[in-house]
Amino acid sequence: MPRNKLLVTGGAGFIGANFVHYWTRNYRRDRVVVLDALTYAGNPASLEPLQSLPAFRFVHGDIRDATLVRALLRDERINTIVHFAAESHVDRSIHSPDAFIHTNVLGTCNLLQAAREAWEADREATDFRFHHVSTDEVYGTLSRDDPAFVETSPYDPSSPYAASKAASDHFVRAYRRTYGLPVSISNCSNNYGPYHFPEKLIPLMIVNALSGAKLPVYGDGSNVRDWLFVEDHCRAIDRILRQGTVGETYNIGGGAEISNLDLVRNLCRLLDEAIGASRALQGTYPDCPAARGSSCADLITFVADRPGHDWRYAMDAAKLRNATGFQPDENLVSGLRKTVQWYLANEGWWRPLLDARYAKWVRQNYPDAGRT
Numbered sequence: 001m002p003r004n005k006l007l008v009t010g011g012a013g014f015i016g017a018n019f020v021h022y023w024t025r026n027y028r029r030d031r032v033v034v035l036d037a038l039t040y041a042g043n044p045a046s047l048e049p050l051q052s053l054p055a056f057r058f059v060h061g062d063i064r065d066a067t068l069v070r071a072l073l074r075d076e077r078i079n080t081i082v083h084f085a086a087e088s089h090v091d092r093s094i095h096s097p098d099a100f101i102h103t104n105v106l107g108t109c110n111l112l113q114a115a116r117e118a119w120e121a122d123r124e125a126t127d128f129r130f131h132h133v134s135t136d137e138v139y140g141t142l143s144r145d146d147p148a149f150v151e152t153s154p155y156d157p158s159s160p161y162a163a164s165k166a167a168s169d170h171f172v173r174a175y176r177r178t179y180g181l182p183v184s185i186s187n188c189s190n191n192y193g194p195y196h197f198p199e200k201l202i203p204l205m206i207v208n209a210l211s212g213a214k215l216p217v218y219g220d221g222s223n224v225r226d227w228l229f230v231e232d233h234c235r236a237i238d239r240i241l242r243q244g245t246v247g248e249t250y251n252i253g254g255g256a257e258i259s260n261l262d263l264v265r266n267l268c269r270l271l272d273e274a275i276g277a278s279r280a281l282q283g284t285y286p287d288c289p290a291a292r293g294s295s296c297a298d299l300i301t302f303v304a305d306r307p308g309h310d311w312r313y314a315m316d317a318a319k320l321r322n323a324t325g326f327q328p329d330e331n332l333v334s335g336l337r338k339t340v341q342w343y344l345a346n347e348g349w350w351r352p353l354l355d356a357r358y359a360k361w362v363r364q365n366y367p368d369a370g371r372t
């Protein structure tokens with residue numbers, strides 16, 4: 001494969017960081033430039049092991065900064081944009097939708113415009129691609145017996161997050177139809193795995209259980225999600241870039257539907273096993289119920305449901321499978337086991353994030369703390 005020059009937006013976030021690790025491991029000759037604004041969700045520590053690679057460059061900046069984006073595309077002669085940067089947490093979008101409109105809609109439009117200019121300036125010379133990373137949430141919700149979403153399912157977003165992603169998908173398609181920009185889109189189900197910020201369901205449950213804190217489950221826990229191990233998502237995007245058809249949209253799913261409550265119970269079982277089998281871990285996490293011979297499941301507690309909470313998502317990924325042969329490598333059990341092992345082995349990555357969260361909480365609730 002010829003040397004590609006990638007711009008990965010949001011590469012310090014959860015999936016973006018996993019993608020950059022995946023790509024630099026598999027395509028050592030490619031140039032990889034990460035553009036990330038380092039919001040609360042961006043963590044440079046996730047990219048730390050890559051800083052010494054000559055082909056890797058981290059740029060701290062905003063996708064809405066037109067001058068910066070234009071200069072990066074031109075100076076680095078970027079031919080592949082993989083666009084992950086987004087505000088991504090549904091709960092935050094319910095409380096403060098503005099940032100979602102700004103980054104997910106306006107930021108994507110800014111990138112598209114800069115990409116169009118770069119591609120039109122060098123149309124003959126480059127094999128150009130703008131790949132937009134989107135979500136299953138644009139399709140809205142399913143009931144128990146509905147068939148899984150296909151690429152032609154109507155858009156019906158429920159949350160401000162999903163609406164902002166839906167809007168960005170429409171703009172990407174419009175740039176294809178109006179200007180011919182070589183784009184592709186993937187809509188993926190819920191991801192989990194290493195480097196996941198501990199406000200999202202799976203890492204939150206792991207780190208709370210380790211410190212003996214409650215495991216909050218929305219409503220009665222019956223909402224169903226389809227989960228995909230993050231490295232499988234990265235491989236799927238790779239396949240779309242190499243074998244997918246320009247202008248097409250591909251659903252990506254794990255084929256692993258499970259209710260939130262059963263998911264949390266599975267995590268508790270894995271933690272009980274891991275902590276129960278290791279004296280060292282019992283010493284490190286003395287407040288975890290599994291360190292005292294009880295089950296982490298004792299910490300499960302039901303909290304008021306999220307407004308507009310979609311009941312079920314499920315993805316039909318046949319189009320991607322038929323076009324590229326892609327199948328996930330991990331099933332839910334093997335993927336969750338890898339994830340639990342990663343969090344147990346990488347407390348140095350997640351602990352400072354919790355400490356920062358705690359410090360913010362103290363500042364908000366006790367503004368005079370520490371002052372004389």
Ligand SMILES: NC(=O)c1ccc[n+]([C@@H]2O[C@H](COP(=O)([O-])OP(=O)(O)OC[C@H]3O[C@@H](n4cnc5c(N)ncnc54)[C@H](O)[C@@H]3O)[C@@H](O)[C@H]2O)c1
Pocket residue numbers: 009010011012013014015016035036037038039040041042043061062063064083084085086087088089103107133134135136165187188189190191192197
């Ligand atoms: N996490 C999932 O389960 C999932 C599933 C399907 C699709 N997606 C999509 O995948 C993408 C990545 O999701 P994630 O979970 O890794 O998100 P994340 O919140 O972990 O990371 C987002 C990254 O984008 C950066 N960012 C935010 N605003 C920016 C801006 N204005 N300019 C530059 N960088 C900015 C943040 O600093 C962060 O590093 C998103 O587009 C999301 O919609 C996520």
